[in-house]
Structures are given as structure tokens and as C-alpha cells.
Amino acid sequence: MHEMALCEGIIGIVEEEARSRSFSKVKAVCLEIGALSHVAPEAIKFCFEAVAARSIAQGARLEIIATPGIAWCMACSQGVEIKQRCEPCPSCGSYQLQVTGGEEMRVKTLEVA
Amino acid sequence: MCTVCGCNDAKTPIEYAHDEHHEHDQFGRHHHHEHRQDHRHHNHDGGYHDHVHDDAGLLDCGGNPAGQQIAGMSSDRIIQVERDILGKNDRLAAENRARFRADDVLAFNLVSSPGAGKTSLLVRAMSDLMDSFMIGVIEGDQHTSHDAERIRATGVPAIQVNTGKGCHLDAAMVGEAYERLRWPSGGILFIENVGNLVCPAAFDLGEACKIVVLSTTEGEDKPLKYPDMFASSSLMLINKIDLAPVLDFDLARTIEYARRVNPKIEALTVSARTGEGFPAFYAWIRRQAAGVKPAAAAAAE
Numbered sequence: 008m009h010e011m012a013l014c015e016g017i018i019g020i021v022e023e024e025a026r027s028r029s030f031s032k033v034k035a036v037c038l039e040i041g042a043l044s045h046v047a048p049e050a051i052k053f054c055f056e057a058v059a060a061r062s063i064a065q066g067a068r069l070e071i072i073a074t075p076g077i078a079w080c081m082a083c084s085q086g087v088e089i090k091q092r093c094e095p096c097p098s099c100g101s102y103q104l105q106v107t108g109g110e111e112m113r114v115k116t117l118e119v120a
Numbered sequence: 121m122c123t124v125c126g127c128n129d130a131k132t133p134i135e136y137a138h139d140e141h142h143e144h145d146q147f148g149r150h151h152h153h154e155h156r157q158d159h160r161h162h163n164h165d166g167g168y169h170d171h172v173h174d175d176a177g178l179l180d181c182g183g184n185p186a187g188q189q190i191a192g193m194s195s196d197r198i199i200q201v202e203r204d205i206l207g208k209n210d211r212l213a214a215e216n217r218a219r220f221r222a223d224d225v226l227a228f229n230l231v232s233s234p235g236a237g238k239t240s241l242l243v244r245a246m247s248d249l250m251d252s253f254m255i256g257v258i259e260g261d262q263h264t265s266h267d268a269e270r271i272r273a274t275g276v277p278a279i280q281v282n283t284g285k286g287c288h289l290d291a292a293m294v295g296e297a298y299e300r301l302r303w304p305s306g307g308i309l310f311i312e313n314v315g316n317l318v319c320p321a322a323f324d325l326g327e328a329c330k331i332v333v334l335s336t337t338e339g340e341d342k343p344l345k346y347p348d349m350f351a352s353s354s355l356m357l358i359n360k361i362d363l364a365p366v367l368d369f370d371l372a373r374t375i376e377y378a379r380r381v382n383p384k385i386e387a388l389t390v391s392a393r394t395g396e397g398f399p400a401f402y403a404w405i406r407r408q409a410a411g412v413k414p415a416a417a418a419a420a421e
Contacts, residue, residue, distance in 0.1 A: 009287055016208060091347065112205040113205060114202075117198070
């Protein structure tokens, strides 16, 4: 359940921002989660509510922007989109792929009051 | 553009104490903002009021969390954060990495599913390498000190980290455990992670690289089922290779699957029970040590 640890990381960031930018209530948390990151958006949603309880983000809405998995295909020398790591290049079928994007797990914005 | 009304002559941040653009009443509390073109708006309601005042009459519309104020919006604001969720762990991992480098320590993060044979593999490697290298071990398990006790029985210092309900080691745990190891300097630190092919992939500990141990009893398709771990590892040690004949284990397919998710991953076969394949593993370790610190590795050869 590393999703719990990730959610604790999210709340940690929210609380640091609250201290440095002086707000007292978080109404929504917007995350950017890549398709090739270490977490599934559903798992984060499942844990977020529990971790956010009794924090400044209690009851906050969670929004997740899913970003696509991008890899460089060494065989056809182009960037391609993949849904998961074990997929071949959609244009040539090669597995010689270097992931270049879609690994991010970020707190993007907060809606605060 | 003025973020309050959309007109084009405002400054950002807005510090317009009694300029011609907006006006305050004499109490500095209630604002009818007057515009040159003779339209009136921005009657802030009496609830939340997020202008910041000082004695000089500063009205700082950027003094709220959003850094701006927009007509028609309540005091709720969207603020840009753009921070990595694992940023704190990554910072601590970078500190660990810097300490390892300063101490001439080469750190490996061993990961696998439970029962793949990480500890047995380490016990054998300790016995063979302790004459060439200073070695220390950080053991991660949810409960018990069994693994650290097995390592300590070889004469190598080991610290057990019990993660409790945690499913992985994180950089803070490793930093603290390293402190307690009281490492003199130089050598190899093996960090044996919690047996789990999912969660430890996400947490950088400050290691030089991850070594994933896959045993032949687990089946060839583990790299496809748990791609994140194989994608983040530099070496795949295929353990229990002595059992391969009775299991009809397909080595070539296992390596092919691992390279589908990580074209660069190296692969070696070993048996912690018989010792088969360990010389190649030690040669690999020496190559890593040479990459980090040529002189020390040359001396150890």
C-alpha cells in the first residue's frame, strides 16, 4: 500500500504550502499522474480521503489529470505513446523503447480558501 | 492586464494606494473601486476579505494565496504548486547518495518478491566478499530481526529496519539505519528491501542501483506482471537456477520479458544454495565498484 505513503506525501506538500502561502482550507487538490508512474489513479483516490481526514485537506475534492506514457523507439527513431511498460512500439513492434514521459506523480494545483 | 477588472493599465503586483485607478474609502475596509471609465463594480461582500492593508494604505490584491484576484470569483483560489509527490523522499535519497559518495560506499538496493532468496544470496555473498570489501547490510522487513541475525552470523554488521505496516523502505529509514551502522568508510552497503515487487520501485533510497532478484520458482512472466520494478533495476539476478531443470524454467524467455520492460537490464543466473553463478555476480559488483572508484576496485581485484 505505497499509495498511503504517496497520499501522506501529498498532504505533506499541501500543509507546507499552507504555511508558506497562508491559506487555511483546501477545497480541491489537482494531481498529475502519468500512465507509467508507480501508482494507479483509482488507488490514490481510494486512499486520499482517509489520509486527508483531520488535515487541512479534509473533505477536499481530488482531481487527477492522467498524462500519457511516452517512449522513444530506438528502432524507428520517434516518440510513441504507450499505455504500459511492457507494450511494444505501436508502429514497428519493437520493445527497444526508452520511456521519456508519463512517469510523473505531481501535485499540480490547489484550490484554496 | 488588471486581474481584478480586465482593464489594461494595472501593475502587477498591484500597489495602488489611492492612485487614479482604484479608490478606497477613508476607513480602508470597504472598497468601491472606481474606474476612470465610470463604471463601478467590485463591491466586496462582507464575508471573506482578502485584500492586505498596511498603514500606508496599501491594497495588495495579490496578498492572498492565489497571488491575484479575479472579478466574479469568490475568495477561493487556484494556486500553482507543481511539486513531485515523492519530492521529500527524493531529497532525502539525494542526501543519502551524497553521504555514500563521501564515505566511498557503493550501495545496492536489493528488491524481489518475498521468498526469492535475497537473504540467502546475501549470506553467501558476504562470506565470499568480506575479505575483499568492507560490507554492511540494512535489512528491511515488516517484522522480526531474523534476516539481520542471519547476516550478523556471518560477521558482517547489519541493521534491521522494521517497517511495521509499511510495504517498502524509504530514504529516511535508510539514512537513519546507515547512521546506526557507524560505517567507518569505504566498501559495499547492501540494502535488502521489503519483499515486494510493487512498492519499493517508487522509493529511491540513494543507492547506486537496484538489483532485482527473481527466482525460477516464480515463473518467467514476473517482469511483465511487475514491470515497474524491472524497469527501475540495473541487474536481474535469476536465483534458484539449480531448480530450473525440474521446473522447466525458460531462461531465455525470462530475459526477453525483462528486456521488454527494460532493454538495458543485465541478467545473471545464480544459485544461493549451490553457489553456481556467483563468480559472475562478484565480477559485476567489481565492475560497479570500478565505475565509482577506480583505485579502490583495482586494489580489491
